Amino acid sequence: MNFRHAKILEQARTDGKVTVEGLASLFNVTLQTIRRDLTDLAEQGRLERVHGGAILPSGLRNIRYEDRRRLNDDAKARIGLACANEVKNGSSVFVGIGTTCEAAARALVHHEGLLVMTNNLNAVPILSANPSNRVMVTGGTLRHADGGLVGAQAAAGVRQLKFDLAIIGCSALDQTGDLFDYDLDEVIVSQSVIENSHATALVADRSKFSRTAPARIARMTDLALFVTDGLASGMAHHPLRTVTV
Amino acid sequence: MNFRHAKILEQARTDGKVTVEGLASLFNVTLQTIRRDLTDLAEQGRLERVHGGAILPSGLRNIRYEDRRRLNDDAKARIGLACANEVKNGSSVFVGIGTTCEAAARALVHHEGLLVMTNNLNAVPILSANPSNRVMVTGGTLRHADGGLVGAQAAAGVRQLKFDLAIIGCSALDQTGDLFDYDLDEVIVSQSVIENSHATALVADRSKFSRTAPARIARMTDLALFVTDGLASGMAHHPLRTVTV
DNA sequence: ATATTGATGTTCGTTTATGGATAAAACGAA
DNA sequence: TTCGTTTTATCCATAAACGAACATCAATAT
Known part of the structure; x- marks a missing residue:
């Protein structure tokens, strides 16, 4: 030492x-x-x-998740930073599952007096590094792969609060403006989050444009903000407020 | 000085x-x-x-907690082992807050097909080391000091399930057979756990006999089992089934 | 006056941190 | 894959830091 x-x-x-x-x-x-x-x-x-x-x-995560974390982590850090800019001191925030959401959590260390709820157990130590944050956890079934809490109980936990800003990710984005995920148990949580937030921000690096996933989370029009590191050509003029870093 | x-x-x-x-x-x-x-x-x-x-x-929290973990950890490991003996494969288990409960979680690695719920975030990586476990988290407000989830939301999370065996700790035990804790927000969780379990096991090393704490959790008669490393003299003939390790 | 206690200084053998050298391992590009 | 570069682990020498034991001194008790 x-x-x-x-x-x-x-x-x-x-x-x-x-x-x-x-x-x-x-x-x-x-x-x-x-x-x-x-x-x-x-x-x-x-x-x-x-x-x-x-x-x-x-702690929790498996090898695959480690690899994903290192993937494109510069962009993720920039996205997280831009996202944290939208958060006011003293407000209530939700932080969702995924490495990009964790980057956003990391960018919140200098905020004061936040009430942060998350269903991402990896985000908990990051958020609690700032003692002025009040940290809440949704509850739910642990997904071993990434430390996410999903399912009906997680969705119910979300409904306990109303968030000034919710920060969520997704597995895939298509050109018509829909958000997708692999896991239905995660989708019901995300939907519950969108319903119970004044504004929802989607964080997604450009790789999500070239992926597909089966379960629809929401439409882009349900969101308030989209933070990314580069738009696919077809989405350049989407009505949603977009921050590109 | x-x-x-x-x-x-x-x-x-x-x-x-x-x-x-x-x-x-x-x-x-x-x-x-x-x-x-x-x-x-x-x-x-x-x-x-x-x-x-x-x-x-x-980070005052970590150090103190680490110290506490090392305190008397032989006894805690034995208590945890004895407690795990009471758990049948395939059953539903609750694991509470405290280093002794974590020792019990550690002793559950060789069980198969458990459904484990916990409000102790330190127990999550321990429990999820066994992939045949289904791990659930109660949700609630994070207590920075020890990674516990407490409050009404944690209690509500508990009510989603009924446990075959709940393993809980306490801060203090008195000779009349009452269990105490420091934090009311934790007490309502423990009470909810006892209500929603077929059987509750209390794990407590002998140091708890010489402590006091303000908030009553329950009476010993509400429990099914008491696992400890040594009884205080006055409690030698308590009616509760007791395992001494 | 004498003994006792506690804090401090001194000495010395031991431990630890550091940087340099080298070889093995991991990585990235062709 | 193979090759060249970067990163890493290991070993060694040196200097600094460490702690234990003992000596010293002052304040206090007997």
Whole structure:
């Protein structure tokens, strides 16, 4: 344990990741020293080591989910940041399932006095890093694959509150403006979230345009905001307010 | 405690860290004296010792909780094991808040086909390590101190199911056979659990006999089983079925 | 006056952190 | 795949930090 460890963890919590290079120049020590730090922290389970740096530990998630998290994570961080800009201090927020929603949760650390509900167990430690947040969990059936809580109980949990802004993701988007998902148990939660929010923001990186999924969540017109990193050509003039990062 | 301690803590709070060298020259004492001071403060949990100095304890919550987890963990593991013996494969189980309940969760890894609900987020990764378990979460307000979900919503989540066996803990036990807790929001959950279970097991190590807490959860006669590592003298002949490990 | 206690200083052998060197492993591009 | 580059783990040497034991001193009790 040394002086750097606390700072490394802090940076990992705010940025979602740390790099060996970045930390070495930050602390003015050699790369080897940082590697030892990261190894130590990883052995304590406080970080998870990856090539070139480290990320926050997973706990629940499986390998596939880890891979997805690393996929396009720059874009996800930008999307999360843009999304957090829409959140006012002291408001009530919902954070949904998916790595992009987690990026949004990460971007909320500097907000004050939020009431945040989530059905994403990975988002819980991120959100509770800020002690001024009140964090609530929907309840529901745990989906081992990604730490999501789904099903009727999750939907019922959502109905306990009305959100100023709900941040949700989806598995696929089509050109007619529909949102889709794979899992019906997740869809009923998302629908419940949309119903119980003054405004809903969809976060989705461009990869979602080229996917398909069976279960319709909603139409784009049911939403207030769409935050993405690049539009598919056909959707360029969709009526929905769109933020591209 | 001496006059330096207050100043050391003050500096730690403003700078986030203190160094042995810096403090020694500040107070004009030897390095060894400062080391003694820092060791004292670290033992009190007011600082965290690092090589060359000390830092603020990282996230009070985690440290305290980690300490508690290590406290008497042999006994807790035995209690958990004994408790798991009462659980049949394929049954529905509730796992409550506290390190002893987590020990019980750990002991359930070799069971098959359980439906487990919990309001303890620390228990979730433990329970989901066994893929044949169906894991549900109650929902509720997150208590940062220990990862527990409490309040009305947690109690409502509990009412969705009826458990074959519920495993709960408590903060204190008195000789008349009453169970107590510190937090009313947790008590309403425990009461809801007892109501919605065919049988409730209380897990408590002997330290609970010497504690007191304000909020009554239930009477011992409301329970089916009591698993502990040693009885207080006065409770030796309580009518409740008791397993001592 | 003498003994006791507690805080501090001193010494010294041990432990730990760090950086450099090297070889193995992981990665990315062709 | 193969090759070249980057990242990593391991070993070693050095310097710093550490803690235990003992000595010293002052304040207090007997």
